[in-house]
Amino acid sequence: MPQRTDALRHLPVRSCLPALSSALEEYGAAVLCAPPGTGKTTLVPLALAGLDGPAEAAGPGSVRRVLVAEPRRIAVRAAARRMAWLLGEEVGDRIGFTVRGERVVGPRCAVEVVTTGVLLQRLQRDPELPGVDVVVLDECHERHLDADTAAAFLLDVRAALRPELRLVAASATTDAEAWARLLDAPVVESPGAAHPVRVVWAPPPGLRPVRPTHGLRVDPALLEHVAAVVRRALREEDGDVLCFLPGVGEIARVAERLEGGGWDDVDADVLRVHGRAPAAVQDAVLSGGGERRRVVLATSVAESSLTVPGVRVVVDSGLTREPRTDHARGLGALVTVRVSRASARQRAGRAGREGPGVVYRCWPEAEHDRLPRFGSPEIAVADLTAFALRAACWGDPDARGLALPDPPPDGAMAAAHEVLRAIGAVDGAGRATGRGTAMAALGLHPRLARALLDGAPLVGARRAAEVVALLSEEPPREYGDEVAAVWRAARRGGDAYATRWRREARRLEGALLGGVPGGVPGRRGTADTADDAAAGMLVALAFPERVARSRGERTFLMASGTRAEVAPGSGLRDAPWLAVAVADRPVGSATARVRLAAVVDEDTAREAAGALYADTEEIFWSTGRRDVVARRVERLGAVELSSRPIRDPDPALVRTALLDGVRREGVGLLRWTREAVSLRQRLAFLHRELGEPWPDVSDEALLARVDEWLGGALGTARQRADLERVDAGRLLDALLPWTTGQAARLGELAPERIEVPSGSRIRVDYGGERPVLAVKLQELFGWREAPRLADGRVPLLVHLLSPAGRPAAVTADLASFWRDGYRSVRAELRGRYPRHPWPEDPLTAEPTGRTTAAARGAAERGR
Numbered sequence: 001m002p003q004r005t006d007a008l009r010h011l012p013v014r015s016c017l018p019a020l021s022s023a024l025e026e027y028g029a030a031v032l033c034a035p036p037g038t039g040k041t042t043l044v045p046l047a048l049a050g051l052d053g054p055a056e057a058a059g060p061g062s063v064r065r066v067l068v069a070e071p072r073r074i075a076v077r078a079a080a081r082r083m084a085w086l087l088g089e090e091v092g093d094r095i096g097f098t099v100r101g102e103r104v105v106g107p108r109c110a111v112e113v114v115t116t117g118v119l120l121q122r123l124q125r126d127p128e129l130p131g132v133d134v135v136v137l138d139e140c141h142e143r144h145l146d147a148d149t150a151a152a153f154l155l156d157v158r159a160a161l162r163p164e165l166r167l168v169a170a171s172a173t174t175d176a177e178a179w180a181r182l183l184d185a186p187v188v189e190s191p192g193a194a195h196p197v198r199v200v201w202a203p204p205p206g207l208r209p210v211r212p213t214h215g216l217r218v219d220p221a222l223l224e225h226v227a228a229v230v231r232r233a234l235r236e237e238d239g240d241v242l243c244f245l246p247g248v249g250e251i252a253r254v255a256e257r258l259e260g261g262g263w264d265d266v267d268a269d270v271l272r273v274h275g276r277a278p279a280a281v282q283d284a285v286l287s288g289g290g291e292r293r294r295v296v297l298a299t300s301v302a303e304s305s306l307t308v309p310g311v312r313v314v315v316d317s318g319l320t321r322e323p324r325t326d327h328a329r330g331l332g333a334l335v336t337v338r339v340s341r342a343s344a345r346q347r348a349g350r351a352g353r354e355g356p357g358v359v360y361r362c363w364p365e366a367e368h369d370r371l372p373r374f375g376s377p378e379i380a381v382a383d384l385t386a387f388a389l390r391a392a393c394w395g396d397p398d399a400r401g402l403a404l405p406d407p408p409p410d411g412a413m414a415a416a417h418e419v420l421r422a423i424g425a426v427d428g429a430g431r432a433t434g435r436g437t438a439m440a441a442l443g444l445h446p447r448l449a450r451a452l453l454d455g456a457p458l459v460g461a462r463r464a465a466e467v468v469a470l471l472s473e474e475p476p477r478e479y480g481d482e483v484a485a486v487w488r489a490a491r492r493g494g495d496a497y498a499t500r501w502r503r504e505a506r507r508l509e510g511a512l513l514g515g516v517p518g519g520v521p522g523r524r525g526t527a528d529t530a531d532d533a534a535a536g537m538l539v540a541l542a543f544p545e546r547v548a549r550s551r552g553e554r555t556f557l558m559a560s561g562t563r564a565e566v567a568p569g570s571g572l573r574d575a576p577w578l579a580v581a582v583a584d585r586p587v588g589s590a591t592a593r594v595r596l597a598a599v600v601d602e603d604t605a606r607e608a609a610g611a612l613y614a615d616t617e618e619i620f621w622s623t624g625r626r627d628v629v630a631r632r633v634e635r636l637g638a639v640e641l642s643s644r645p646i647r648d649p650d651p652a653l654v655r656t657a658l659l660d661g662v663r664r665e666g667v668g669l670l671r672w673t674r675e676a677v678s679l680r681q682r683l684a685f686l687h688r689e690l691g692e693p694w695p696d697v698s699d700e701a702l703l704a705r706v707d708e709w710l711g712g713a714l715g716t717a718r719q720r721a722d723l724e725r726v727d728a729g730r731l732l733d734a735l736l737p738w739t740t741g742q743a744a745r746l747g748e749l750a751p752e753r754i755e756v757p758s759g760s761r762i763r764v765d766y767g768g769e770r771p772v773l774a775v776k777l778q779e780l781f782g783w784r785e786a787p788r789l790a791d792g793r794v795p796l797l798v799h800l801l802s803p804a805g806r807p808a809a810v811t812a813d814l815a816s817f818w819r820d821g822y823r824s825v826r827a828e829l830r831g832r833y834p835r836h837p838w839p840e841d842p843l844t845a846e847p848t849g850r851t852t853a854a855a856r857g858a859a860e861r862g863r
Helices: 005-010 012-027 043-049 073-087 116-125 145-160 176-183 220-236 248-258 279-287 341-352 385-394 410-422 434-441 446-459 461-472 483-492 496-513 531-542 602-608 651-665 674-690 699-704 706-713 728-733 742-749 814-829 852-862
Strands: 029-033 066-070 095-099 102-104 111-115 134-137 166-171 187-189 197-201 240-244 269-273 294-298 311-316 319-326 331-338 357-361 547-552 555-558 563-565 577-584 591-600 613-622 627-636 639-645 753-755 761-765 772-776 797-801 807-811
Touching: 005 012, 012 029, 012 043, 012 166, 012 187, 029 176, 043 066, 043 073, 043 111, 043 134, 043 166, 066 073, 066 116, 073 095, 073 111, 111 116, 116 145, 116 385, 116 434, 134 145, 145 166, 145 176, 145 385, 166 176, 176 187, 197 341, 220 240, 220 248, 220 311, 220 357, 240 341, 248 269, 248 294, 311 341, 341 357, 385 410, 385 434, 385 446, 410 446, 434 446, 446 461, 446 496, 446 531, 461 483, 461 496, 461 531, 483 496, 483 531, 483 591, 531 577, 531 591, 531 602, 547 602, 547 639, 555 577, 555 591, 577 602, 591 602, 602 639, 613 651, 627 651, 651 706, 674 728, 674 742, 699 706, 706 728, 797 814, 807 814
Parallel strands: 029 166, 029 187, 066 111, 066 134, 095 111, 134 166, 197 357, 240 294, 240 311, 269 294, 311 357, 563 591, 772 797
Antiparallel strands: 095 102, 319 331, 547 555, 547 577, 555 563, 577 591, 613 627, 627 639, 753 761, 761 772, 797 807
């Protein structure tokens, strides 16, 4: 095939190549900003390798070896294919590519395109990257964790080992100045794309509001609208349509609306592009179509590094998916979020690659400026276990010495190190062990590496490799949710997933048999273990904190303490034990959903999660039983295996449990006599009115000091019934300010009873906002003024009662009542209670609690 000289010559990025070369010569690094469609991903690597001129001019001495790192496998293949096409060659000659499990590289290879994961593996295997002259980190704006890590490692390599190694950070939309500071290099900007892209704002109609995304959920009304916009674009514009959607499920639903088998099917081929799509489908999309128009439904994998031939129109749903990790539960999930402005520009740029284009944005123009400028960097939201192991193997366990665009969050790193220590990958100081180095060499998540290395001696190298390969890429949902059944389906399968699975299983088995440190050379699956049991063991080894015991009704409790549910029709629902491989936790839910798990027995759970086993004495306050529980318990993490009561528990621990019970249940667990309640109310009154040294005896204050005032009174108490025998009044008496001498004034400042003119001693009620004296009106005749309490600060509120004991009047000023209120009360009540005295002048009358006749008789008897 002839070299496409014209295509190479007219790519807009060519004009900035001299500036890029100068920057690399002077600084050894550069930040290249080039809009979509300028040739950043294709021409720049060819030029850096010396392959952009006539083929005969590229002699051996003029060719440099260039390594191009892309964030996704689909982008790797597309970039390699495009560069080979420009040179008029097949992939595998001077242009090659490598993804995990697949390598197409010939002896003359000058430009090799790899995933950032492959680049990291090479850096950790041999940091000098022998034979490589230039590394291009493409699509830096996406802020994938692997790309950020690779940049940090490469900067270390340039500083310590190979200062002559050239480094280019390239992106269509990025924070160029931040990357320039990180690399200590200049920014080289390419002119814009040759073709303009017109924006059409196409928000959903206001007839029915579209509900916001929640977790993975996308309102079906929005997907209906996106399908309608695709139909509109096909009517209004020429060329193929590229439609961006957040995930595979949304792609399927929009495809159904476009080609559902009805009369309104679109007159176009509907194709689906995502990370799980077969390579043949991806290749067909990227190779261009025929006479029939195409609608390409794609996830964000099509944002970067791809030219989809024939596309003149982009329909953007405005949504994307980002990872979120619950470090406390060890669960990860994807969430649907609004696209960033940088990604929206990237997506729009797909329409202008080959000519003037149009982008239909499915949101209002007024909302566009409120979108985030950039997406969240993966390091801020992802599981950092693999990153932490790479950093440890690099010699920087806490990653503080790495030149990263953003530092890793402390909490996420702490959670990662905890996992790595549990599987023996790092030591107590966080340094990589020999076992950890072996795990890192496998190119797997450390959990899966642990399962492979520890599981192979138990189930054989082949079966261990097959199950771990199954876990390294989540299988299609239609395969089911039981690992052993999915394993059998993959063995039979002929789809893209099964093909990738077989390739990865061969790679992992080869690594084991080829003498990877910690491997099992010569072992080929001869272990006498059934496939179902082998699957369970390997999943449990990978995720020991996710071994889960049935709680009934499809519910399981994982060793991590998280409840999990299987789907209603799942074959896993009756299993006594599970090892959960894939689970997520919906936003706002405390319960995880099991997506993929293996059935295990208790012995397997104990063996795989042995580090979580504990046999301990537990003495605690049970909220359910509202009493102290003392027992010996066997546990796997939060899963209780067995328990038996302890006959003679440690008294100190029982005391602690009882105090905890009072904190949880409140001071009502104690015995509160009428006198104790009255004392507490009097103390509360004095604390409110006078403050210190009178103690705060509110529930909150008593519970905060429960050790101080209750601890010593528990003695030999062993259960709740013993608490009920503790006299709370006696304990409160000990809180009085005895040391200051103020305790002796309690009766003066807040008397429990007050003697009234009739001679009765009436109890004062301190339970309200003000102290109340409730007394029959006749007993106060002649009493001009009630006493004031708390050193005269608070007037006593007097409830004047009728002879029947009902309130007749309320006053804090007796003199005023006798003068102004008594007449109306007398007029109202003396007819109802004629046997009781109702004198015209109450201030000179004899106070009494008796009727008139009884009072007269008593007086005569006294004479």
